[in-house]
Amino acid sequence: MAEIVIRNLRKEFGAFTAVQGSSFTIKDGEFFMLLGPSGCGKTTTLRMIAGLELPTSGEILIDGEDVSQRPASQRDIAMVFQMFALYPHMNVRKNIAYPLVSQGVPKAQVQQKVAEVAKILRIDHMLDKPVGGLSGGDRQRVALGRAIVRNPKAFMMDEPLGALDAEFREIMAEELRALHDRMHATTVYVTHDQLEAMQMGDKIVVMNHGVVEQFGTPQDIYDHPATLFVADFIGSPAMNFLRFDGTAVAGAETVTLGENPVTLPQLQEPASGSLVLGVRPEHVSLSDTAPLRGRIEAVEYLGTTQIVTLSTPFGAVKARTSSALSARPGDLTGLNLSAPRLSLFDATTGRAVRTAANAGVFHG
Amino acid sequence: MSAYSVTEPSKVSKWVAGLLVTLYAIITLLPLVWIISTSFKTGPDSISYPPKVFFEPTVEGYVNLFTTRTRPAVSELDTLPPPDGLMEEIARRQGTIITGPSRFAERFLNSVIIGFGSTALSIILGTLAAYAFSRFKVPLKDDLLFFILSTRMMPPIAVAIPIYLMYRELGLSDTHVGMILLYTAVNISLAVWLLKGFIDEIPREYEEAALIDGYTRFQAFRKVVLPQAATGIASTAIFCLIFAWNEYAFAVLLTSGNAQTAPPFIPTIIGVGGQDWPAVAAGATLFLLPVMIFTILLRKHLLRGITFGAVRK
Numbered sequence: 001m002a003e004i005v006i007r008n009l010r011k012e013f014g015a016f017t018a019v020q021g022s023s024f025t026i027k028d029g030e031f032f033m034l035l036g037p038s039g040c041g042k043t044t045t046l047r048m049i050a051g052l053e054l055p056t057s058g059e060i061l062i063d064g065e066d067v068s069q070r071p072a073s074q075r076d077i078a079m080v081f082q083m084f085a086l087y088p089h090m091n092v093r094k095n096i097a098y099p100l101v102s103q104g105v106p107k108a109q110v111q112q113k114v115a116e117v118a119k120i121l122r123i124d125h126m127l128d129k130p131v132g133g134l135s136g137g138d139r140q141r142v143a144l145g146r147a148i149v150r151n152p153k154a155f156m157m158d159e160p161l162g163a164l165d166a167e168f169r170e171i172m173a174e175e176l177r178a179l180h181d182r183m184h185a186t187t188v189y190v191t192h193d194q195l196e197a198m199q200m201g202d203k204i205v206v207m208n209h210g211v212v213e214q215f216g217t218p219q220d221i222y223d224h225p226a227t228l229f230v231a232d233f234i235g236s237p238a239m240n241f242l243r244f245d246g247t248a249v250a251g252a253e254t255v256t257l258g259e260n261p262v263t264l265p266q267l268q269e270p271a272s273g274s275l276v277l278g279v280r281p282e283h284v285s286l287s288d289t290a291p292l293r294g295r296i297e298a299v300e301y302l303g304t305t306q307i308v309t310l311s312t313p314f315g316a317v318k319a320r321t322s323s324a325l326s327a328r329p330g331d332l333t334g335l336n337l338s339a340p341r342l343s344l345f346d347a348t349t350g351r352a353v354r355t356a357a358n359a360g361v362f363h364g
Numbered sequence: 365m366s367a368y369s370v371t372e373p374s375k376v377s378k379w380v381a382g383l384l385v386t387l388y389a390i391i392t393l394l395p396l397v398w399i400i401s402t403s404f405k406t407g408p409d410s411i412s413y414p415p416k417v418f419f420e421p422t423v424e425g426y427v428n429l430f431t432t433r434t435r436p437a438v439s440e441l442d443t444l445p446p447p448d449g450l451m452e453e454i455a456r457r458q459g460t461i462i463t464g465p466s467r468f469a470e471r472f473l474n475s476v477i478i479g480f481g482s483t484a485l486s487i488i489l490g491t492l493a494a495y496a497f498s499r500f501k502v503p504l505k506d507d508l509l510f511f512i513l514s515t516r517m518m519p520p521i522a523v524a525i526p527i528y529l530m531y532r533e534l535g536l537s538d539t540h541v542g543m544i545l546l547y548t549a550v551n552i553s554l555a556v557w558l559l560k561g562f563i564d565e566i567p568r569e570y571e572e573a574a575l576i577d578g579y580t581r582f583q584a585f586r587k588v589v590l591p592q593a594a595t596g597i598a599s600t601a602i603f604c605l606i607f608a609w610n611e612y613a614f615a616v617l618l619t620s621g622n623a624q625t626a627p628p629f630i631p632t633i634i635g636v637g638g639q640d641w642p643a644v645a646a647g648a649t650l651f652l653l654p655v656m657i658f659t660i661l662l663r664k665h666l667l668r669g670i671t672f673g674a675v676r677k
Contacts, residue, residue, distance in 0.1 A: 050576055051575070051576070052572050052575065052576070071575070071580075072572075072575040072576045073575055073576070073577075073578045073579060073580060075576075077576060078576060078577075079572070079573065079576045081569045081572070081573060083567060083569055084569075085567065085569035085570050085572065085573040087570060087573070087574075087588060088570075088592065089591045089592065098574075098577055099577035099578055102574075102577050102578040102579050102583075103578055146573075146577070156576075
């Protein structure tokens, strides 16, 4: 297994820049998520690590060795594709054995390895079946088998659950994570599903328009988004944005929304002009006495919690509250924002203002 | 009230469709039946009017096809020793004696060599080119593809004279290599375009998986792409073979002694000792066989090949 270091990685397709100057490190044994909307460059990044695309510039180090200009076959990496890409003219056994055959592994050893892997993935009873008739989940297991059979340095997974039914996706997500916990293989996993990324990943890179927006643990990214894009992309419902104009000096612990002072983590840099206060729905509570006023527009019942949508002078706000709380559309109420969990963004640059809370999580 | 299905055709329409297909089959098969039955007729039977549907079959036509004969005077014929072998006996019955083999077998072999040779070459080159066009960034790709196709925009025979002169200078006239190259040149545009379509339909992920599994680009092509493209290759091969096999104009123009194929030879049979229609029919019948066998062998692929891409699996 291996550590993968990406330095200033860039990929241009003609005039279009798919990835611009990405840098991040994937530690040995990490389950690493590349997350972003379609067209953000996450798949291109993965394909460059795998060797299916050569970068325009930048370095890819696998175990300290720069492999950025080497063909895929020399990188000792395995890949699982969204469409499985099982060889349709071979049965399950041959599909799994294929990477070993290419390395010239003796037949007896191939058979033994295939049997071993099939057992781990619980597909040992279907080894002699053609791959055409398998269900989506089983196909993905075969594809996984083909990937793990030769103990590569790292696994690349390109939306491996994307083509599965919702029901299978759940099961396979758990299986994948369990498999990872057992093998501790460095895994790079591409997804556009933020829930999947949060649920499975040790680390997440959030990309947008070819740029790395943020890189960190799921928790850090959720709690302290570095940009408005990340704040909006992660979490469901997304982070609320209260837009206002104001000024705050470094060291300030409040900002003024209209006439209401709002306490937030101590600022470590000044901010002024058009600003955005970010607050997660679960950090908004309703209180009749709170100075920040809003009108309840809609209530969505979700079982134990409910999502209350309010209109405020600074924009719509969604609050996640206990279902026990009575909230009727049309009611006027006050909003309390949980001070330690607030983020402040500069609306023009889209970047988060450095505060005592998020200072520790930002990398470059 | 009887239930009817929206998707299942009704009995009447099935019946009408069946009738139309049968009718069409009869119309297309009739000339074939005619040729094959003529090949087993005697000379007089072949030209009798009204045509004989029932007749006593004979292999006279086939004997005449493979031999050259002379017609000695009747008095001379009586003085000959008894016929030696079945072929001689059949020839004698027509009042002729065999003087040697005809050149049909040789011409037929030429057709096989040139037809299959050019098909193989077209397929090999076509598959490689189509793969490159499908997968790689080729500068001026669209222009090149158009250029390749443009060779098909006029009848090939329109360039017969330049080719004739070129071939004479290069010493390619009347050679197997020359004919194989010529038919390949004509077929390659068809092969590249058809095969590019087939290869485009094969997801790239298969090769990418193979590349990551440690295979080189060429190994991935051979072990993953080729088996996937088998259907397309088979149907392209049939089209190429049918063209090369049936080509007449260039064969007449460029071949005479050495590399002449069967199509220009068969009509010349008519001139040998009167209008020997059974021999001509026998030649045509034998000439049909290789393409027929080839097509029957590959017909499963052919059908899938023609409808390929219409419905995504």
